[in-house]
Amino acid sequence: MTQNFDMVIIGGGILGTSISYFLSFLNKSKKIAVIEQAHSVAFHTSGRNTGKVHAPYLYNPEKKKLFAKSAFHGYEMWEKYANVKNLPFKKDGVIEVALDEKGIKVLEKYLKWGKENGLNEKDIKLMSDDELKKIEPEVKCKSALYVYRDASTDYSIFTNSLMKDSQKNGTKFLLNTKVTNIKKENDKWAITLNGENKINAKYLINTAGGEAIDIAHEIDVATKFTDVHFRGEYWKAPREYNNLTKSSVYSVPEFPEYPFLDPHWIIRVDGSCEIGPNAVPVFSPHGYGKSENIKEFIPKMLEMLGSGARKTIFDRQFQELAINEIHSSMSKSAMIDRVKKFLPKIDAEKFTQKGTAGIRSSVIDENGKFVPDVILVDDEMSFHILNYNSPGATGALPFSAHIVDHLNKTELFKSEEQDIQCGPWKFSDIIEKLDL
DSSP: OOEEEEEEEEOOSHHHHHHHHHHHHHOTTSOEEEEOSSSSTTOSGGGSSOOEEOOTTSSOTTTTHHHHHHHHHHHHHHHHHHHHHTOOEEEOOEEEEESSHHHHHHHHHHHHHHHHTTOOTTTEEEEEHHHHHHHOTTOOOSEEEEEOSOEEEOHHHHHHHHHHHHHHTTOEEEOSOOEEEEEEETTEEEEEETTTEEEEEEEEEEOOGGGHHHHHHHTTOSTTOEEEEEEEOOEEOOGGGTTSOSSEEEEOOSOTTSSOOOOEEEEOTTSOEEEEOOOEEESSTTOSSHHHHHHHHHHHHHHHHTSTHHHHHTOHHHHHHHHHHHHHHHOHHHHHHHHHTTOTTOOGGGOOEEOOOEEEEEEEOTTSOBOOSOEEEEOSSEEEEEOOOTTTTTTHHHHHHHHHHHHTTSTTTOOSOSSOEETTEEHHHHHHHHOO
16 A cells, blocks of 8 residues: 655755654644665764864855854754753864965955854954964964864764654654655655655655755756765774864865865764865765775766766866875875874874765756755755755754745645744744844
8 A cells, every 4th residue: 555645855864854853843744754765864974974063164154144054053953952862062162274374364264254154252263373382282284263162973863863853743764765766646746665665745855965966857856957976084093192182173175166175183072083084086975885886987977978067077177186085095194194284293104994984965067066055946846955065964953944944834834833842942943043
């Protein structure tokens, strides 16, 4: 017998699970399902990141207003949720360092952005190298931005907790379940799962992360966009380095217009330290190993050559950066030496164990340009969230509330009540704070 749902969310990452959380409070009379192909929520990108609760100093307040506001309010929301649920949340701050005069100008811009995005004098401070030395004697730089309102957590634990809360309100989570076909039948979505079982849904929400573009294309949405995937790798630091710094240390990115990440010095919520991530081009949102990348190489290359991504892959600077990232994957010292520039005490020979790799997917438009912001596509019977990248996990709760508030203006989603308590937050308070 075919199951019928009012709403189906494809993708059980932190975003899809957060949306299900708020929908489950505001739409208790509706049948809601979350489809996740992995055996657990947050199995891919959501659970394979640095675990940072980012302060919004990296985001242009005009061009990335929604992301910046979501990150700002996400910090306080995650802190409150962690306290209520007794989950890990460590206020440990982050340092962004400049290694040259050009980098100092970027830090000054970040300071300005941070304050425009809501940070105050106690949250963020621009320091000289001498000032930083008094706090972090092992860090070498020309200048530094010390961001106190930054924290560490484990987003897998957060997402699993949100799933349980959503399930208590009636949401059904279909794990180990892959969407293999979607089509419209009689004003409903007929969705085939694992190649055999079928469910029906009145409305579809696409939060499939690295596969969100593929899902959108399957139902003829957002066809002018394509995506490229990058594997971020980490090296675990030996225990002797665990107290080398008090805070995680990032460096000003050399090429911010590309999604290549300069490796950071990361302190995890459990106190362990890692170096990473790099950004190695791969051919699948699950391209953790050779076999998956070989299998997807030809179809992905054909897709890219037939889209705006063709301009990107033939761009000389992109090719040079990609080769550097591949080199950093093949050579441990090539990756660790990039961090050694600002943390000279570390020795590459002492790094013997790799950390967990994650895949980040970036969207390219028809002109071959990387899209810097999230893409929201509102279709008649579906809603698609594409290019949802950093600081996606930080802002997932308020961002999801914003999406649900938008959907609640339609007839299908209209909630039974307008002023509802959603766990530790009143829904209307979240929306009022976002003020978008």
